[in-house]
Amino acid sequence: MLExxxxxxxxxxAGELIRLLLQHPKANINFIYSTSNAGNKIFKVxxxxxxxxxLSFTNEINTEVDVLFLxxxxxxxxxxxxxxxxxxxxxxxxxxNDFRLLADKNFEGKDFVYGxxxxxxxxxxxxxxxxxxxxxxxxxxxxxxxxxxxEVLQNDVHVNAVTGATGAxxxxxxxxxxxxxxxxxxxxxxxxHQHLSEINQSVKLLQxxxxxxxxxxxxxxxxxxxxxxxLYTKFEGSLEDAKILYTAFYKDAAFTVVSEDExxxxxxxxxxxxxxxxxxxxxxxxxxxxxxxLLKGASGQAIQNMNLMYGFGETEGLQLKATYx
Numbered sequence: 155m156l157e158x159x160x161x162x163x164x165x166x167x168a169g170e171l172i173r174l175l176l177q178h179p180k181a182n183i184n185f186i187y188s189t190s191n192a193g194n195k196i197f198k199v200x201x202x203x204x205x206x207x208x209l210s211f212t213n214e215i216n217t218e219v220d221v222l223f224l225x226x227x228x229x230x231x232x233x234x235x236x237x238x239x240x241x242x243x244x245x246x247x248x249x250x251n252d253f254r255l256l257a258d259k260n261f262e263g264k265d266f267v268y269g270x271x272x273x274x275x276x277x278x279x280x281x282x283x284x285x286x287x288x289x290x291x292x293x294x295x296x297x298x299x300x301x302x303x304x305e306v307l308q309n310d311v312h313v314n315a316v317t318g319a320t321g322a323x324x325x326x327x328x329x330x331x332x333x334x335x336x337x338x339x340x341x342x343x344x345x346x347h348q349h350l351s352e353i354n355q356s357v358k359l360l361q362x363x364x365x366x367x368x369x370x371x372x373x374x375x376x377x378x379x380x381x382x383x384x385l386y387t388k389f390e391g392s393l394e395d396a397k398i399l400y401t402a403f404y405k406d407a408a409f410t411v412v413s414e415d416e417x418x419x420x421x422x423x424x425x426x427x428x429x430x431x432x433x434x435x436x437x438x439x440x441x442x443x444x445x446x447x448l449l450k451g452a453s454g455q456a457i458q459n460m461n462l463m464y465g466f467g468e469t470e471g472l473q474l475k476a477t478y479x
Contacts, residue, residue, distance in 0.1 A: 156181045156464065157218075161234060162225035163188040163211055166320050167249050169200040170453035171223055176207055178457065178471035180464075181221075189213050217241055221460055224248040228348075232261065245463055246283045247456050253285035254352045269459040271468070272296060272407050273356055278462045286459065289451025290315055290372060291349035293383045295356050296410055296428045297443040298368075300403035302360035307387065310367045315383035316375040317447055341373045380419040381447045389439035396432050396439055404430075408468040409450060409458070422446050425474045426454035449474070 158175055160168055163186035175181045186196060192213035197204040199211075217240045224231045224246065231252040240246070246264070253259050253266035260266070267281035268274055270292065278284065287295070294313055301307045316339075350370055357364050375382070389396060397412065404410045410428040417431045422444045433440040445451050454472055461470045 156220040156460075157184040157216075158182065159184050159216060159219040159222045160186045160225060161215075161222065162227075162230075163196070164191050164199050165225055166448055167452045167456075168223075168225040170448045171225065171456065172196060172200060172203065172207070172209075174453060174457050174471055176203075180466060180470065181460075183207075183209060184219050185212050185214065185216055186210075187212060187215055217244070219244055221463075222246045223456060224250060226250055228252065235261065235264070245281075245460075247286055247459055248284065249286045249452055249456055251288060251348060251352075253283070254287065254291075255355060259285060268352070268356070269455065270295060270356065271455070271458055271462060272404065272410055273299060273359070275462060278459055279465070281463060284456075284459045284463070286452065286456045288349040288352060289381060289445070289447035290317065290370075290383070291352045291356075292451050292455065293381045293428065293443045293445045294349070294353050294368075294370070294385065296445075297383060297385050297430060297441040298353070298357055299360060300399045301387070301389070301439075302357045302364065303403055304399050305361045305363065306389065306391070306399075307357065307361055307364050307366065309388040310369060311385055311387040313368060313370040313383060313385040314373065315370070315381055315385075316373040317381045318375055318377045318379040320379045320448055336376060338376055339373065341371055343372055345369060345371070377419070379446055379448055380423045381443075381445050381451060382419050383443045384440060385443075386435075386438045386440045388437050389434070390437065393432060393434035393439075396434065400430060400432060409472075417442055417444050419444055420478050421476055422450070424449070424477045426450045426458060426469075426472045427476075 188211040191211040228251045231248045231250045264283045266283045266285040267277045269284040269286045400412045412430045417429045426449045428445045431442040
């Protein structure tokens with residue numbers, strides 16, 4: 155049984171981790187660290203867990219745990235690891251963006267592996283430290299990587315993606331209040347979203363010659379969770395050619411599937427799946443990608459990585475069903 159520590163236990167991604175780990179047959183939550191909630195029962199914050207667990211938040215850290223999940227804001231994981239030294243046997247999975255880029259992945263001797271299983275499964279199996287991908291980055295990379303692998307990305311890629319309100323985290327801002335978000339729609343960080351760096355990094359890992367632009371328009375949607383992404387680029391092959399590329403690339407993927415039918419968010423919300431759909435229009439290939447931003451885009455993928463690191467079944471503790479109605 156793995157002993158698990160969670161740092162930053164009050165946020166959305168930590169809440170999802172707790173729910174998953176409570177049901178994982180090979181994991182035990184050793185501590186949940188939150189200075190602002192120390193002493194409080196976890197169900198006081200993650201209210202659906204009432205009756206499921208009697209655990210409390212703590213401001214004390216066990217440095218001997220088997221696995222440490224960092225659910226901190228971007229930039230805070232680095233500061234936390236500078237101040238806290240863990241056992242040589244402790245494996246770390248970071249859900250922030252601190253170690254996703256090659257320039258940042260080696261931190262004080264800790265060599266972080268980029269934790270996208272569909273791209274780096276063998277490296278993840280051997281890794282001690284994992285940089286969990288971003289939510290938009292996961293959805294967009296899974297839509298692009300088969301084309302990069304075939305080295306057929308020769309033109310600009312145009313991406314339009316919508317995320318739910320949980321993508322902004324628990325801290326309130328002008329654009330997360332119900333009165334602003336309800337019956338509303340907007341874009342933000344047009345062409346400059348921080349996930350573009352890791353997307354480009356992975357694409358160039360498979361197709362080093364890629365030099366075109368990935369034009370990304372992130373949007374805020376009027377719903378709680380999920381990402382619906384559409385992207386298109388020029389593609390000289392037929393629709394059948396594209397389907398062959400995608401089905402071959404994902405033939406061994408535990409959670410990523412290619413659908414013959416058009417797709418929608420309810421198929422993936424509350425699951426660790428990514429579902430893709432392909433459509434050809436004249437000389438353009440349209441790829442639609444849907445994920446749950448808190449699961450495949452964060453905590454579910456983190457558990458998937460843990461399973462790979464310890465040689466468990468990849469789907470262990472992740473047999474989740476979509477909330478369809």
